[in-house]
Amino acid sequence: MPSLFRRKSADLAEPATEPLTPAEEEAEAARSRGYTPSKGRETPKRPATGRRPAGAVKALSKEEAKAVRRQRRAEAAAEFRREGGPRDRGPERLLARNVVDSRRTVGTWFFGGALVVLIGSNQAMPPVIRLASNLLWGALAIGVVIDSVLISRKIKKLVRERFPNSTQRMGSLYVYAIMRSITFRKLRTPAPRVAIGDKI
Numbered sequence: 001m002p003s004l005f006r007r008k009s010a011d012l013a014e015p016a017t018e019p020l021t022p023a024e025e026e027a028e029a030a031r032s033r034g035y036t037p038s039k040g041r042e043t044p045k046r047p048a049t050g051r052r053p054a055g056a057v058k059a060l061s062k063e064e065a066k067a068v069r070r071q072r073r074a075e076a077a078a079e080f081r082r083e084g085g086p087r088d089r090g091p092e093r094l095l096a097r098n099v100v101d102s103r104r105t106v107g108t109w110f111f112g113g114a115l116v117v118l119i120g121s122n123q124a125m126p127p128v129i130r131l132a133s134n135l136l137w138g139a140l141a142i143g144v145v146i147d148s149v150l151i152s153r154k155i156k157k158l159v160r161e162r163f164p165n166s167t168q169r170m171g172s173l174y175v176y177a178i179m180r181s182i183t184f185r186k187l188r189t190p191a192p193r194v195a196i197g198d199k200i
Contacts, residue, residue, distance in 0.1 A: 081189055081190065081191055082190060082191060083190055084189055084190035087176070088189075088190055090168065091162075091163060092159055092163055092166055092168040092173055093168075093173070093176060094193075095155070095158055095159065095162065095163075095200070096155050096173050096176055096177040096180075097177075097180060097188075097190070097192070097193070098193065098194050098198075098200050099151060099154055099155050099158065099177065099200055100151060100177050100180045100181045101180075101185070101188070101192035101193070101194050101196075102194045102195070102196060102197065102198045102199075102200050103151075103196065103197075104196060105147050105151070105181040105182070106140065106143035106144050106146075106147045107144050107147060107148075107178070107181040107182030107183075108181070108182065108183070108184055108185060109140065110140055110144055110182045111182070111184075113136060113137070113140045114137070114140070116133065116136065117133045117134070117136055117137040117140075119133075120132065120133030120136075121133045121134065121137075144182065147181065148174075148178045148181065151174075151177050151178065151181055152174040152177065152178070155170075155173060155174065155177055156170060156174075158200065159173070
């Protein structure tokens with residue numbers, strides 16, 4: 001008795017496909033790429049041109065990818081340190097930075113003095129130290145105001161001389177210069193391009 005689960009060898013054979021005639025091959029070549037041929041005919045193979053061979057690009061490990069990201073961040077930080085951001089663009093801004101960087105400013109001691117005043121003003125301190133702290137705070141505030149006025153006047157004069165057609169708002173330029181003047185020189189961004197005492 002033949003087995004019910006056994007298939008004849010003829011059943012296992014793949015159905016034969018009809019070969020294309022020369023006229024049909026030309027018609028197939030003229031059809032669009034999205035066309036699907038009818039069943040029973042061999043699907044034309046597309047040329048594999050333009051494809052990258054498998055394994056051509058080596059995948060980076062986690063450590064390598066982390067090192068690449070770290071290097072890119074360091075390069076971006078160095079570029080920002082040299083060139084600054086969008087708010088630092090323009091010849092007027094460069095002039096204001098040079099004016100501030102070419103002189104010693106009272107503002108560079110402002111935050112350090114503020115820390116001393118904060119400690120000295122503590123109620124646990126003797127009255128003499130608290131009085132000295134308050135006097136120091138007043139002297140720093142007056143010094144910053146006078147320094148800011150002098151910087152602003154010099155910037156205004158130089159901008160009018162060198163950039164008579166400038167559309168830069170002077171108030172914004174003054175604030176930009178004053179904020180730079182109360183920042184420690186080593187922490188200024190962009191980095192100073194002139195030395196203290198250089199003529200601007």
